[in-house]
Amino acid sequence: MGGEGELIMMTSFKNLLRVSVIVPAFALSVIGVSAPVLAADLWQVNADDSSIEFTGTQLGAEFDGKFKTFTAEIAFAPDDLAGSKVRVLIDIASADTGNADRDSQIISADWFDAGQWPTAKFETKSFVEVAPGKYEAIADLTIRDVTQEVVLPFDLEISDSKAEVEGRLTIKRTDFGVGQGQWSDTSQVGDAVTIKIDIDASR
Template identity: 75%
Template sequence: MTSLFKNILRASAIVPVMAICAPAFAADQWQVKADDSDIEFAGTQLGADFEGEFNKFTAEITFSPDDLAGSKVSVLIDIASVDTENADRDSQIISADWFDVAQWPTAKFETKSFREIAPGQYEATADLTIRDVTKEVVLPFTLEIEGNEAEAEGTVTIKRTDFGVGQGQWSDTSQVGDDVTIRIDIDATRS
């Protein structure tokens, strides 16, 4: 009787601890709708603005506004899928002087934390890795969730030279500007 009573007490003590440790909400898994999603960028060349996009990327998204601590996003961008509507510029971008896709074919964006700054507005603190150089970035974004559909839009500006993009003569920012603005527009479905 005594050992049975002790086991019941132990079990009753474990249940509340498990309830406290378990999150009230679990973050949801999301599948990116590739045809409706974009990763775009903008920069300057010889003082003129230009834009481009990466046509191929994969993303693993676990996110819930009610469980930001349990949310995580990891994106791999295929650098060779770059498209600036200028074949010469595209071939230069993937060359050894720039992204060097032969050695580093992908860029990676991996979140470390999320913070809500207003209803429907968030900041993601993440590690961005380009050319094997990792820097922390903060991406502000808006998020709309309707049923099982979600759309996130955000913009962040980085300095290309921080990542070694533009070697040799191209490290001089007088011809190609240092600031590059990255814009995301991601549509996803809850899985």
């Protein structure tokens, strides 16, 4: 358990793709409080092989970006979906679209307003297995001060202690107030944004 704590420390100091897994149970055990028994397995995200990317459109052309920093608490077991829960916190200021001007716009008041709302939150409410290896996560997505229920379909592959998750979700940025005032017009900056998650985790 102490090793997990160290890992959290190490990964949070990484320059690139700083992804750490903060599992409350582990944190409690580190300070000597016995961890509650969780039915679902606890998973730890492998930073180097995981990403949260997005695709938007601007001036009619698509552009890609990624959030370089996010943390995820994952408790998941295919045979205990009711006891499974995932909570992801995304650092808005870590958005990288390969263009400094656009990146500084993204965090400004008209868009994500990272000064006021620095994190976006994805918190699952339930899971549904739609086919073997294929699931849907019903979750609350919070961006700025808006929380909306979303459904994230994802593929899951578990082999021994490794898991790979791939999912894709399209949302409308204006549903979350991303793009205030003149930017609520979607003719130059498209409304639809596709979020692509690719998580590599181990237990």
